[in-house]
Amino acid sequence: MDHASALELSFAMGETLLRNGAEISRVQETMERVARSYQVPEFDVYVLTNAIFANGVENGVRHTTQLKHIPSTTIHFGRISAVNQLSREIAEGKHTVEEAFAILEEAKNLSPSRLPLTLFACAVGSACFCYLFGGGLLDSIAAFFCGFLLEAFLFFCERQKLSKFLKNLLASVLAAFLAAFFLLLGLGNDLDKIIIGSIIRLVPGVSLTTSIRDFFNGDYLSGAIRMIDAVLVGGCIAVGVGVVVKVISFFPGFFM
Amino acid sequence: MLSLLLSWCIQTAVAFLATIAFSIIFHTPKKQWIFTGITGGAGWLCYLICIHFHSGVTAASFFAAVVLTLLSRCFSIHRKEPVTVFLICGIFPIVPGAGIYYTGYHFFMSQNTLALDKGLETIKIAIAIALGVGIVLSLPRFFFTLERRTRP
Numbered sequence: 001m002d003h004a005s006a007l008e009l010s011f012a013m014g015e016t017l018l019r020n021g022a023e024i025s026r027v028q029e030t031m032e033r034v035a036r037s038y039q040v041p042e043f044d045v046y047v048l049t050n051a052i053f054a055n056g057v058e059n060g061v062r063h064t065t066q067l068k069h070i071p072s073t074t075i076h077f078g079r080i081s082a083v084n085q086l087s088r089e090i091a092e093g094k095h096t097v098e099e100a101f102a103i104l105e106e107a108k109n110l111s112p113s114r115l116p117l118t119l120f121a122c123a124v125g126s127a128c129f130c131y132l133f134g135g136g137l138l139d140s141i142a143a144f145f146c147g148f149l150l151e152a153f154l155f156f157c158e159r160q161k162l163s164k165f166l167k168n169l170l171a172s173v174l175a176a177f178l179a180a181f182f183l184l185l186g187l188g189n190d191l192d193k194i195i196i197g198s199i200i201r202l203v204p205g206v207s208l209t210t211s212i213r214d215f216f217n218g219d220y221l222s223g224a225i226r227m228i229d230a231v232l233v234g235g236c237i238a239v240g241v242g243v244v245v246k247v248i249s250f251f252p253g254f255f256m
Numbered sequence: 257m258l259s260l261l262l263s264w265c266i267q268t269a270v271a272f273l274a275t276i277a278f279s280i281i282f283h284t285p286k287k288q289w290i291f292t293g294i295t296g297g298a299g300w301l302c303y304l305i306c307i308h309f310h311s312g313v314t315a316a317s318f319f320a321a322v323v324l325t326l327l328s329r330c331f332s333i334h335r336k337e338p339v340t341v342f343l344i345c346g347i348f349p350i351v352p353g354a355g356i357y358y359t360g361y362h363f364f365m366s367q368n369t370l371a372l373d374k375g376l377e378t379i380k381i382a383i384a385i386a387l388g389v390g391i392v393l394s395l396p397r398f399f400f401t402l403e404r405r406t407r408p
Contacts, residue, residue, distance in 0.1 A: 076283045077279070078285050125274050
């Protein structure tokens with residue numbers, strides 16, 4: 001009985017979207033569209049960055065549901081686009097509720113990119129950003145290796161379920177330390193440029209911009225949540241790098 | 257002049273690569289990689305051109321955001337994918353991630369003037385980008401579907 005409910009379906013789709021990093025308005029729209037397509041007579045939903053509140057009337061019974069989840073969403077565009085496709089098909093009336101549940105289950109289980117590929121991607125990304133920020137060729141090569149090891153470390157953190165702040169702190173310490181190490185080996189000239197290239201994977205630039213977009217859309221609460229998140233994560237990274245740079249500056253001779 | 261164009265080409269190519277790298281990290285479907293890359297490259301090229309004509313970083317970010325959001329909307333309609341896929345990946349190069357880091361870093365090193373400077377600049381850039389994105393996203397849909405009027 002549970003699994004035939006259109007409300008449950010709408011809710012599950014919203015949850016999947018939010019968990020994989022979709023924006024607030026998309027989650028809200030999708031949930032409303034699904035409910036409307038199955039002729040749910042009354043449906044209200046309120047979405048925050050880290051929670052969904054929804055209630056609706058189905059078969060004459062009022063259902064209330066709420067969900068909380070960890071703010072650390074991992075972005076997975078493959079799943080977002082799969083759910084989006086599903087919601088478009090539902091709006092065209094192609095699926096019954098049961099079929100839609102089955103397709104949603106498939107979308108949820110879409111596998112992430114393979115590990116070697118992400119390691120390589122992070123390495124290339126770090127090298128590219130090091131170059132864009134004005135680093136030389138050698139700096140970029142150093143950033144390449146830093147990025148590679150950083151992504152491996154992040155994968156390890158994911159496995160161990162480390163808290164978000166500890167993860168960012170440790171990862172930035174690692175990145176700064178590796179950058180200093182490569183500089184000591186003679187790979188690269190500018191410590192600052194290597195570091196900024198390697199930590200670009202961690203830095204919350206997109207969440208800061210999204211938070212201001214939320215403010216413009218009138219989602220003040222979601223915007224504030226994201227903004228605080230961005231500031232805290234940025235602070236963690238700065239402290240992590242700062243500690244390493246301070247420690248290094250006690251050993252004069254190599255750098256600066 | 258030629259060397260300037262060459263450096264623009266190289267930088268755009270690097271931004272293209274960087275965007276693709278990050279779209280892999282965000283698990284974007286494989287068949288969209290080229291298009292996210294184009295979005296990111298175009299945004300960065302626009303940024304470079306604006307900087308070259310002394311527009312200042314904030315205005316440059318604004319125009320880059322406008323260009324890349326226009327592109328992502330076109331791609332999203334023609335490739336039938338959500339806009340976010342192209343937008344978030346493509347916006348990555350111009351977003352002030354480094355600014356947030358430098359603000360915190362100078363703050364930690366008690367270089368308060370520098371920290372304040374960087375912090376204000378970061379906020380300004382973020383607002384400029386959000387404005388650019390917001391304006392283009394609120395344009396009515398028919399701007400982007402001129403040759404496909406039949407689709408709903």
